[in-house]
Amino acid sequence: ETGVxxxxxxxxxxxxxxxxxxxxxxxxxxxxYWYKQSAxxxxxxxxxxxxxxxxxxxxxxxxxxxxxxxSSHLFLHLHTLQPEDSALYLCASSQVGGAMNTEAFFGQGxxxxxx
Amino acid sequence: xxxxxxxxxxxxxxxxxxxxxxxxxxTSESDYYLFWYKQPPSRQxxxxxxxxxxxxxxxxxxxxxxxxQKAAKSFSLKISDSQLGDAAxxxxxxxxxxxxxxxxLVFGKGMKLTVNP
Numbered sequence: 027e028t029g030v031x032x033x034x035x036x037x038x039x040x041x042x043x044x045x046x047x048x049x050x051x052x053x054x055x056x057x058x059y060w061y062k063q064s065a066x067x068x069x070x071x072x073x074x075x076x077x078x079x080x081x082x083x084x085x086x087x088x089x090x091x092x093x094x095x096x097s098s099h100l101f102l103h104l105h106t107l108q109p110e111d112s113a114l115y116l117c118a119s120s121q122v123g124g125a126m127n128t129e130a131f132f133g134q135g136x137x138x139x140x141x
Numbered sequence: 142x143x144x145x146x147x148x149x150x151x152x153x154x155x156x157x158x159x160x161x162x163x164x165x166x167x168t169s170e171s172d173y174y175l176f177w178y179k180q181p182p183s184r185q186x187x188x189x190x191x192x193x194x195x196x197x198x199x200x201x202x203x204x205x206x207x208x209x210q211k212a213a214k215s216f217s218l219k220i221s222d223s224q225l226g227d228a229a230x231x232x233x234x235x236x237x238x239x240x241x242x243x244x245x246l247v248f249g250k251g252m253k254l255t256v257n258p
Contacts, residue, residue, distance in 0.1 A: 132186035
């Protein structure tokens, strides 16, 4: 198994749909992240979970709702999205605490298209 | 706020030659980390190399090396003996060195590298 696994790889949804993105990490890390990657823009951090507690919400609209039931799993629940939310959504994990944080390890992303 | 700038959106290099990707950043912190990530068509972000700001020695990783100029806030990546598999988007990233807590990465816009056979 790869270190960070995201499902689905591709998702097309209508603006009235509800869907969820899933991320699972097999690295024993205790922090997980959602990033949004849009065309021609830098990656934008959306949410950070540290020891299952949300530590950062980067002014993300409420139509994106994260959930972190344990340190290995992270979800992003989507509802009533807009076409401009179409992007690649990347999950990452890292180990924090102690003398040094590790670098972030990324999944392969979910390509989301909102129609 | 910290910012990362990659001014070249695209570059190309001949196979087996050397190419240098540029990155500048802005921060008021004295202790931080800098990274180069590679994103091939598979879309997975892969760490290429990492540099701690407190280290004067430039990081190297096989064919990949950096030129870290702290005073100039410059962090370029040199790829030697370029291979076809090096073709990808390359992202420069910054992170504060805050011990004990998660810390977000600040990314540049990326640069597309093409390797010509």
